[in-house]
Amino acid sequence: MTWDDVLKIAAAVFAGVGGISGIIILAVKFASNIIAKRLEERYTLRLNKELEEYKSALENKNYISNVRFDREFEMYQELSEKNITLVYGIGEAVLITRGIYEDEPYRVDKHVEKLYISLNNAELTTKKYAAFIDEELFNKFHELQEQAAYICKLFNFWHMNTDGVLNLKEEKYTRETAKEAIETKQKVLSNLSDAIIKDMRNYLNHLVVIGG
Secondary structure, three states, X not given: OOHHHHHHHHHHHHHHHOXXXXXXXXXXXXXXXXXXHHHHHHHHHHHHHHHHHHHHHHHOOEEEOHHHHHHHHHHHHHHHHHHHHHHHHHHHHHHHHOOOOOOOHHHHHHHHHHHHHHHHHHHHHHHHOXXXXXXXXXXXXXXXXXXXXXXXXXXXXXXXXXXXXXXXXXXXXXXXXHHHHHHHHHHHHHXXXXXXXXXXXXXXXXXXXXXX
């Protein structure tokens, strides 16, 4: 093929598409097709992603009857009340070790008794609903009560006002170090209680009532 042949072919193409303006139109059309294809691919990917997220959200929902929802709500209300009462009691124990009832020892006696009653109520309520509540939440309630029981023993030891030593789970405490441990462990207990409340809220929010 000679240059004359090339020029003739080029001239034919120019004539067929309408000269320079035709070439520009073809170029724009070609570019538009590429852009449209890429936009379509991007939209398809985004749509697929949103569908997967929606599907995942549906799978994470628990569909229950209205009656069951009411019953579960009542259970978690009772569990929350019993365990928060225990946590607040531990918080008051911290204030007592700081001296709020220094001139009223009988009130400290009453608080020790109240703490153990609260602990007992929380443990009984959790065991009562063990078969009906979320397993992860049950384990966290159980952990909270174990921590609270430990603090109760420290507080009772502190209250006895003894110069002796308390051996508790491979740890040794004097009255002073027991006081420090009560404060430290109370903060951990409070954080765990807040986390449980958040978990309960999330769990209940994922329940979908489907009727009767």
